[in-house]
Amino acid sequence: MARQRKVYARRRLLRGLEKVQAFVDRLVDRATRVGAKAAPYNPFYHLGTLTIFLLVILIVTGVYLTIFYRPGSDRAYLSVLGMDNTWLGSLMRTIHRYASDAIIIVAFLHAWKMLISDRFWGGRWLAWVSGWLMMVVIWIMGLMGFWLVWDQTAQWLTEYFLGLVQGPFAYSILAGGDLAASTYALFVIILFLHIFIPPAIL
Numbered sequence: 001m002a003r004q005r006k007v008y009a010r011r012r013l014l015r016g017l018e019k020v021q022a023f024v025d026r027l028v029d030r031a032t033r034v035g036a037k038a039a040p041y042n043p044f045y046h047l048g049t050l051t052i053f054l055l056v057i058l059i060v061t062g063v064y065l066t067i068f069y070r071p072g073s074d075r076a077y078l079s080v081l082g083m084d085n086t087w088l089g090s091l092m093r094t095i096h097r098y099a100s101d102a103i104i105i106v107a108f109l110h111a112w113k114m115l116i117s118d119r120f121w122g123g124r125w126l127a128w129v130s131g132w133l134m135m136v137v138i139w140i141m142g143l144m145g146f147w148l149v150w151d152q153t154a155q156w157l158t159e160y161f162l163g164l165v166q167g168p169f170a171y172s173i174l175a176g177g178d179l180a181a182s183t184y185a186l187f188v189i190i191l192f193l194h195i196f197i198p199p200a201i202l
Helices: 002-031 047-068 076-084 087-116 122-149 152-165 168-174 179-201
Strands: none
Touching: 002 087, 047 076, 047 087, 047 179, 076 087, 076 122, 087 122, 122 152, 122 179
């Protein structure tokens, strides 16, 4: 009986959230209406498709950026600056950056819609679990891309986390060794994962 009450309370909460989402959907429908007929331009109805579309954009722009990117703590940031100095490279970096931000937001909204619509039970559990795994992977890929730029913020975060690790690798870097030689393999590994994991999702 107690379990039934918990299930009922949870579903009642979901119904309340679903009503809020339905209200937002109606507002967006009005904003995207063409004449007297509602147009299918409400992005909340196409979040899954938008996620895949943004992932394709990230792959295409990422391939271009990879051609000119040079791994290593002594070359990574300089290669990024070199791309920024050309209009096409700067455009590709801008699209890649904003698409990476957008895919995180869209993937979260897609998971939110599935949650409040109670579409994660029965045969939909696999899509629910795989969707969350995909969102975690997207977050990790974003962090990797942020680190690969190797700007001042990325270097500060690296020093901070190496200080937390306190391992032989961290000591060899913090002790004043050759940073370029010590981190080159790490750059290559992270770049490899950053490139090949997104296509594997598709």
